[in-house]
Amino acid sequence: MSRAALLVLADGRFPAGGHAHSGGAEAAVKGGLITGSDGLEAFCRGRLHTAGLVSAALAAAAALGVDPVALDAAADARTPSLALRVASRKLGRQLMRAARATWPSRELDVVAREFPKGAHQPVVLGVAARVAGLGADDAAYCSAYESVSGPASAVVRLLSLDPFDATGVLARLAPEVDRVVGAAVEAAGEVVVGGVDALPAASAPLLEIGAEAHAAWPVRLFAS
Amino acid sequence: MTTAGVRATARIAARLDGRGTTALPVLESDGPLALRRTRGRGDEARVMLVGAMSGPLGGDRFAVEAEVGAGARLHLGSAAATIALPGQSKGEARYDVRIDVAAGGELRWLPEQLISAQGSDLCVSTRVDLAAGARLVFREEQVLGRAGEDPGRLSSRLTVRLDGRTLLDQEVACGPGAPGGWDGPAVLGGHRALGQLVVVRPEFGERAPEPRVLGESAALTPLVGPAVLVTALAPDALRLRRVLDEALAALDG
Incomplete structure (x- = not known):
């Protein structure tokens, strides 16, 4: 495997639409819950x-070769918000x-054919990591880091937050990203043996409620 | 076993009897989990869960198992809120709920709140298995701390399966020792009461309610399957109940 492939996949400029x-x-x-870097840090944490955690575990399991169809259904059950x-x-x-x-690769083609309207992003990420020759931990790192880097760069634009402050938030969260990746990879290993019920199901009520409210706005800067 | 907590399992089985009403061939109370049959509406059977002691306390293992047969209709309520308290025994308390509903059966599971008192440590696990064609109204509400009190440690996982497929799998963890950010702007945002209402109806397969925002911090969303979920946060138990009652009344309408 090439470790540089991880940098390609994790690069914010990788043209996957995350921005x-x-x-x-x-x-x-908009709800006044994030007004500066402290709020951003608490949000990201x-x-x-x-x-x-859930995304990272899905990505890690997909990277290990777990059936993407089963993982996609597990992602549905763990994503109650239709907007999300x-x-x-x-x-x-x-x-x-x-x-x-x-x-x-044939493996990506098969998943693309199975889900013409798109599979859940972490599942695709895991399969992409797999065909790029990366491991479950790489996929989990990509996904866990993305779960905080996306909001951080969005808040820079939304609040005109100092980009140095936003990057500081990401750096402070790094040890927790490591722990989440560890837990995600462990869960993914259990999925290989015992099926998708072993995936974590940690939920964030405000993210789910906020997503439904956001989807109903007539004008917004971001798609979600 | 290293803990000396109380172990108790209460069991309910509801069956359609020959006269078209619901009978309760099994109604087993156990220790602090007392079950009473009360007057139901129409052909349903109504059961009240009456806490005969306080708890669960640290180290306790409580379980409630309910099974609803084909065509039977069961309504479960509780007489008072359940309060998780710290105990003499070390370690977490567990509260496991197992629900099975057969095709054509209906369960309305509407107990009072679970209150996580300061210093308590409770792990709740709820698993609902529905056959194709079963109907469900399931409400759960968690209140973090009694009035003016910090919450204990609480984790609660809710899994709902329909015809062997998982409709919903959600876990909330909060209080001291929970993963970081639980009280922050992505998760609870300082709210002290959270609740979920799951409604499963075969007719939602044809036409599921559209997603909608309910008040300031609640939303209804269709799940993948003939089901909807209402997720609500509120400053206190009273206001939480109001939101969930209104959502249920609109769905029952």
């Missing part, structure tokens, strides 16, 4: 340990397009 999504930060900013399911499939579809162009 159009705020990970719920736009709704939180909560997202990391809930949606981030729509956003995740849209992101999955865009990532699939970028990944197939970058790492052409």
Whole structure:
């Protein structure tokens, strides 16, 4: 495997459409829940340990070769908000397009055919990591980091937050990203043996409620 | 076993009897979990869960198992809120709920709140298995701390399956020792009461309610399957109940 493939996949400039999504930060900013870097940090920390953990475990399990159809159904059950399911499939579809162009493979083609409207993003991420020759931990790192870096860069735009402050938040969260990745990879190993019920199901009520409110706004900067 | 907590399992089985009403061939209370049959509406059977002691306390293991047969209709309520308290025994308390509903059966599971008192440590696990064609109204409400009190440690996982497929799998963890950010702007945002209402109806397969926002911090969303979920946060138990009652009344309408 090439470790540099991880940098390609994790690069914010990888053309997978993530920049159009705020990970719920736009709704939180509008609701006055994020007003500066402290609020951003608390938001990212909560997202990391809930949606981030679940995504990282899905990505890690997909990277280990667990059936993407079963993982996608598990993602549905762990994403009750319709708005979040729509956003995740849209992101999955865009990532699939970028990944197939970058790492052409039969495995990606099969998943793309199975889900013409897009599979959940973390599942596609895991399969992409797999065909890029990366491991479960790499996939989990990509996903867990994305769960906080997306909101951080969105809040820079939404609040004109100092980018140095936003990057500081990400650096302070790094040890927790490590722990979440550890838990995600462990859960993914259990999925290989015992099925998708072993995936974590940590939920964030405000992200789910906020996503439904956000989807109903007539004008918004981010798609989710 | 290293803990010396109380172990108790209460069991309910509801069956359609020959006269078209619901009978309760099994109604087993156990220790602090007392079950009473009360007057039901129409052909349903109504059961009240009456806490005969306080708890669960640290180290306790409580369980409630309910089974609803084909065509039977069961309504479960409780007489008072359940309060998780710290105990003499070390370790967490567990509260496991197992629910099975057969095709054509209906369960309305509407107990009072679970209150997580300061210093308590409770792990709740609820698993609902529905056959195709079963109907469900399931409410759960968690209140973090008694009035003016910090919450204990609480984790609660809710899994709902329909015809072997998982409709919903959600876990909330809060209080001291919970993963970081639980009280922050992505998760609870300082709210002290949270609740969920799951409604499963075969007719939602044809036409599920559209997603909608309910008040300031609640939303209804269709799940993947003939079901909807209402997720609500509120400053206190009273206001939480109001939101969930209104949502249920609109769905029952």
